[in-house]
Amino acid sequence: MASGPEEETAVLKMGGSPPPATKPTTATSATSAVSPLEALERDEILRTRWFSGLIIVFALAAIACVLVIPGGDPLARKITIATIAIGIGAMVFMLYQTQDPVRFRQPRTALGWFVPAICVNAAVLFFGVFSPAPMAAVLGLYFLGLSKSGRIALAAYVICAALHAVMAGVVMSGERDLGIISPALSLTQQIIVQLLVQLVMLMTIVTARMSRRTALLAVGELEQAVRLAAHREALLLEARDELQRAMRVDRGRFSEQTIGSYKLGDILGRGAMGEVYAAVDERSGAAVAIKMLAQASLANPNHVMRFMRELRTAATVESAHVVRVIEIGEHPLPYLVMERLEGATLADILRERRTLPPAEVIDLVKQVGIGISAAAAAGIVHRDLKPQNVFFDRGTWKVLDFGVARARDDTGTLTAGHIVGTPSYMAPEQARGDTVDHRTDLYALAAIAYRAFTGHPPFAAKDVAETLYRVVHTRPTRPTLLAPHLHPDVDIALSIGLAPSAKDRWTTAAELADALENAIAGTLSPALRARRV
DSSP states (O other): OOOOGGGOOEEEEOOSSOGGGSOOOSGGGGTTTSOHHHHHHHHHHHHHHHHHHHHHHHHHHHHHHHHHSOOSOHHHHHHHHHHHHHHHHHHHHHHHHTTOHHHHTSGGGGHHHHHHHHHHHHTHHHHOTTSSTTHHHHHHHHHHHTSSOHHHHHHHHHHHHHHHHHHHHHHHTTOOOOSSOOOOOOHHHHHHHHHHHHHHHHHHHHHHHHHHHHHHHHHHHHHHHHHHHHHHHHHHHHHHHHHHHHHHOSOOTTTTOEETTEEEEEEEEEOSSEEEEEEEETTTOOEEEEEEEOHHHHTOHHHHHHHHHHHHHHHHOOOTTBOOEEEEEOSSSOEEEEEOOOEEEHHHHHHHHSSOOHHHHHHHHHHHHHHHHHHHHTTEEOSOOSGGGEEEETTEEEEOOOTTOEETTOOSOTTTTEEEEOGGGOOHHHHTTOOOOHHHHHHHHHHHHHHHHHSSOSSOOSSHHHHHHHHHHOOOOOHHHHOTTSOHHHHHHHHHHTOSSGGGSOSSHHHHHHHHHHHHHTOOOHHHHHTOO
16 A cells, blocks of 8 residues: 555665764754753753853953952952852853753752852952842843753742842941942931842842743744644645545456456555455455556566565464465466455544544554564564554454565565665664564554554654654654643653664563553553663
8 A cells, every 4th residue: 555655665775874874954853853841951051051151251351350440348359259260160160061961951060050149149249239240140040040940040049139138138237348339328228229139139030930931831832833733734645645546546457357266356555566456256256355566566576576575474474463365376477365354544544533542552552463473473574564554454453564574584685785664663773774673563563552642653754864864863752742641651651662772672562562551541660660761
């Protein structure tokens, strides 16, 4: 069957370095795979880097001013210069932390904010408690208020407000103001000025946190709108593809001909290499489906060999959840006789419903899991498990199309040196052209579950190369961000199923199904929750 644009089957020639290893040149490739929180975190790192650099320049200018301004208390001057120097050191530390996102997330990064919060207030001693100097703290508070951590911002506000209140209280109690700007204010005026300073600090931190919250809401709404638009576009493209297929599916070049004992009728579907015909066994009257090579493929020896391999492969897998092979023939042309299924592919179902209820997803995973486990027991890796190749036939899910399957010990395949499969459901090792095994099919099954739960494939882009890049180098969006009704345990179960490294994934389809069933109920074991990858 033909695939929709979202799930196009790729057979790409590998020459030199594989396509996924080369980053796409599109501007969106670096940003489109992240969530709003991740995008804001990256923005915060960049802002912190620029802010730290500007503060260092400002602090050096402040030291120069303190050194050249005549008068002032000598002790206050020394304290101010020392604290500004310490603050510069803290900003250098912040520049270092911003060089690595993982390092930036470390708890010790908070020290880079708390130390300057203390230093900026200590520096007020030289300029005066009632001078404009405290406004320098306001700038820093607003910047911190926009950051991810509300606790760090609140702690910095408390430090600044408390230290300034203490220094102002000392001066208002009658102690001498050491600052060079010491206006002659009455006690009432001093109290009013201090209250205004405290109010400005409080309003600054509140305004910044409100701005942060508004930004999060706006980015979240924008992402939701973009996802909805992308989904609608994908549905439109799929509908157009289905329309084109429907217009082609009627009579074929083998219609009304007899192959063996089978009378062929209309075409049920077309794929890249083959055509599937409705047929009737003239001996028994049983309805069957027959797959024949397309005319263009008959002239291609590789396609003929690949088709024959599918015939042999499909015949070795016995399971109620794999389409049943009735007969294989080679004369006058190669053909595969299969049971006639009634129903629809998962792709057709999801096109109408977008998602499946969790209980139906679990049933799907269990039944398809039995099918691919039977293939694994026969030494077969499907390599192209996707919604188009999973069929719902009168209550039973069946796996279709072993056209790109390979035996575990087959080292001389027709597709050697090629990437074979469907990018959106392809495991990273398959996207790189590396060795595959049954865990590659388990990855695809987890990807199908992801699609059925959320309405989105784990990875999708405008072209195959970018999709392959994302498969190899990024992780899919957490399912609960796309489907908030899901329990967070589903994120964990699917993160293991979609782990980049095969050794970190579930080892059997039964494990995946059991984990998803428990995840839906929110009853994953502590050990599995700790295993999240």
